[in-house]
Amino acid sequence: MVLALTVILICQLVGEVVVRGTGLPMPGPVLGMVLLLAILALRDRFRAAVSATGRDDPLETAGKGLLAHLSLLFVPAGVGVIQRLDVFATYGVALATSLVLSTIAALLASVLVFVLAARAFRVPGEAP
Amino acid sequence: MKQESFALWVYLSRTPLLWLTVTLVAYLAADRISAATNRHPLANPVLHAIWFIGAVLVATATPYATYFEGAQFVHFLLGPAIVALAIPLYEHRATVARAAVPMLAALLAGSIVAMASAILIAKAFGAPNAVLIALAPKSVTAGVAMGITEALGGDPALTAVLVILTGIIGAILVTPLMNLIRVRDFRARGFAAGLASHGIGTARAFQVDEVAGTFAGIAMGLNALLTAMLVPFALALLAR
Numbered sequence: 001m002v003l004a005l006t007v008i009l010i011c012q013l014v015g016e017v018v019v020r021g022t023g024l025p026m027p028g029p030v031l032g033m034v035l036l037l038a039i040l041a042l043r044d045r046f047r048a049a050v051s052a053t054g055r056d057d058p059l060e061t062a063g064k065g066l067l068a069h070l071s072l073l074f075v076p077a078g079v080g081v082i083q084r085l086d087v088f089a090t091y092g093v094a095l096a097t098s099l100v101l102s103t104i105a106a107l108l109a110s111v112l113v114f115v116l117a118a119r120a121f122r123v124p125g126e127a128p
Numbered sequence: 129m130k131q132e133s134f135a136l137w138v139y140l141s142r143t144p145l146l147w148l149t150v151t152l153v154a155y156l157a158a159d160r161i162s163a164a165t166n167r168h169p170l171a172n173p174v175l176h177a178i179w180f181i182g183a184v185l186v187a188t189a190t191p192y193a194t195y196f197e198g199a200q201f202v203h204f205l206l207g208p209a210i211v212a213l214a215i216p217l218y219e220h221r222a223t224v225a226r227a228a229v230p231m232l233a234a235l236l237a238g239s240i241v242a243m244a245s246a247i248l249i250a251k252a253f254g255a256p257n258a259v260l261i262a263l264a265p266k267s268v269t270a271g272v273a274m275g276i277t278e279a280l281g282g283d284p285a286l287t288a289v290l291v292i293l294t295g296i297i298g299a300i301l302v303t304p305l306m307n308l309i310r311v312r313d314f315r316a317r318g319f320a321a322g323l324a325s326h327g328i329g330t331a332r333a334f335q336v337d338e339v340a341g342t343f344a345g346i347a348m349g350l351n352a353l354l355t356a357m358l359v360p361f362a363l364a365l366l367a368r
Contacts, residue, residue, distance in 0.1 A: 011211045026356070027271050029210035030349045036214035060219075063212035066205060067341070070331035072155045073206040074295070075177045076199035077270060081292040082182030083192045084285055094253030098263060099290065102246035103297045106267055106324035107305055110238030110347070114316035117230035 004062035011035040141190065147198025154180045167335050169300045174328055178296075210327075213345035220342045227315050231346065234316070238323040238347075239354045242267040243362040251367065260367045262286040264359045266294045269326040272352040276359050291326070298325020299332035314340040322347030 015032030018024070024031070040059070088095060140146040158173035158180070165171040185195055196203070217224060224231075246263050255263070261282030265273040270291045274284035302321045311317060318340030321329035326348045334341030 005208070008208045008211050011214075012207045015211070016207075026349070026353050027210065027269060029207040030352060032207070032211040033214045033217070033345075033349065036211050037218055040214060040218040060215055063215035066209040066212045067216070067334060069155075069159075070209055070327070070334055071159070071173045072152075072177075073202060073209055074174050074292070074328050074331065075151055075155055075181065076196060076203040077206075077288070078174055078178035078292050078296075079181045079185065079195060079199070080192055081289045082178060083185070084289050087283065087286045088289055091250070091253070091255045091259050094250045094255040095259070095263065095290065097253060098246050098250040098255075099266065099294055099297055100301075101249055102242060102266070103294055103324050104301060104305065105245040106238050106242035107298065107302055107320045108309070109241035110234040110323045111306065111309070111311050111316045111320035113237040114227075114230045114234035114319055115311055115313055117233040118227065118313065118316065121229040 001058055001062060004058040007039065007059060008032075008036065008062065008066075011039070141188075141194060144198035144201065147190075147195045148201055149198075150181060150184060151177070151199045151202055154184075162335075169303045169332075172296060172299050172332070174299065174331065175296050206327075210345075213330075213342075213349075216338055216342040217345060220339055223315065223339065224342065224346065227343070230316070231319060231343075231350070234319055235323065235347065235350050235354060238320065239267075239351050239358060240362075242324055242351075243355065243358060244366060247362060247366045257367055258282060259286070261363060263290055264363055264367075265355050266290045267298075267324050267326060268352045268355045269348055272356060276356055280360065280363065292328070295325045295328025298329045302329060302332060303336065315343045318343035319347045323351045326351070 011032035012029050013032075014035055015030070016028030019026060019028040019031055043057075043059075154177040155173060158171075158176040161176065162168070162171040162173045181195070184190075185192065243264050246266055247260050250260055250263050258281075261280050262277050262284075265276040265287065268276070268291070270288055273287050273291045277287040278284045298321060302317065302325070306317045306320070314337045318330075318333040318337065321333045321340070322344030323329075325332075330341060330344035330348050333344035
C-alpha cells in the first residue's frame with residue numbers, strides 16, 4: 001500500500017518537474033499518468049507468468065481506491081467557486097447560456113464523431 | 129457558558145480537523161443520496177456537497193482560506209488520482225488501442241466545438257473580449273485552463289468558476305443527453321463526458337461504467353493538450 005502510493009507520488013513528482021522544466025501545456029499529473037502506464041507495462045513484461053494482469057496488485061488496489069471517490073476530490077475547489085460567484089454576476093446570462101449550450105454542443109459533437117468514426121474504421125472481426 | 133462555546137469554536141476553526149471532517153461528511157451524505165437515487169444525474173454528489181459546504185461557510189462567516197486549510201488534504205489527492213487513471217487505462221488498453229481513430233476524430237471535433245460555441249454564444253450576448261478569453265478553455269481541467277487564460281491576459285479566477293460550472297453541467301447532462309440520442313457505446317459516452325466536462329465529467333463516467341470512465345480520463349488529458357494549442361487561434365478567429 002505504502003509502496004503503491006509512493007510509486008504514484010513519484011510519477012506525479014516527475015511529471016510536475018518535467019512540465020515545469022519544459023513549459024509543456026499539460027498538467028504534471030497527466031504526464032505522471034503516462035509514466036505510470038509505462039511502469040505498469042514494464043512490470044508485466046518482467047513478471048512473465050502472471051495469471052490475468054495482476055488485478056489484485058497493491059498498485060491496482062491503491063489506484064482504484066483513489067478513483068472510486070474521484071468526485072470527492074473536486075469538492076474543495078468547487079467550494080472556492082461558490083465564494084467567487086460575484087465575478088459571474090455582470091455577464092451572468094451570457095455566461096450561463098453559453099456554458100449550457102456549449103457543453104451540450106461539445107458532448108454531441110464528440111459522441112457523434114466518435115460513433116461515426118468507429119463505424120467507418122471498424123477493425124475487421126470486431127463486434128459491432 | 130457562552131464564553132466556553134466561543135472558546136471551543138476558536139479552537140475548532142483553527143485546526144484543519146473541522147473543515148476536513150465537514151468536507152467528508154458533506155460528500156458522504158451527498159454520495160449516499162446519489163446512490164439511493166440510483167445515481168440520478170441531478171443528485172450529483174459534487175454539486176450538492178459544494179453548495180452545502182458553501183452555505184455552512186457563509187452562515188459561520190468562515191473565509192475560504194480557513195476552510196481550505198482543512199480541505200487541502202482532500203484537494204491534494206486530485207493529482208495522485210489523475211496519475212492513477214493509468215490503472216484502468218492499462219487494464220482496458222486493448223479496447224483503447226482499437227478505438228484510436230474514433231478517439232482522435234472525436235477529440236478534434238469536440239475540442240473545436242467546445243471552444244467555438246462558447247465564444248460565439250457569449251459574444252452574441254455582448255460579453256467583452258476579456259470574458260471571452262476566460263471562457264474559451266472552460267472544458268479543460270482547472271489547472272491547465274487557468275494557465276491558458278493567464279497566458280492570454282484573462283482573469284484566471286473567472287476561468288476557475290466557469291470550469292467547475294462546466295464540469296457540473298456536463299456531469300448532469302451527459303446521461304440524459306446520451307439516452308435521448310440513443311448512443312449505447314460506453315466508450316463514446318465516456319469520451320464525450322471527459323472532453324466536454326473534464327474531471328467532474330470523468331468522475332460521473334466512472335459512476336456509470338469503468339470503460340466509460342477510462343475513455344473519459346483519456347479525453348480529459350488529450351483535450352487539455354489540444355485546447356492549450358488551439359485557444360489562441362480560436363480567439364483570434366472568433367473573438368474580434
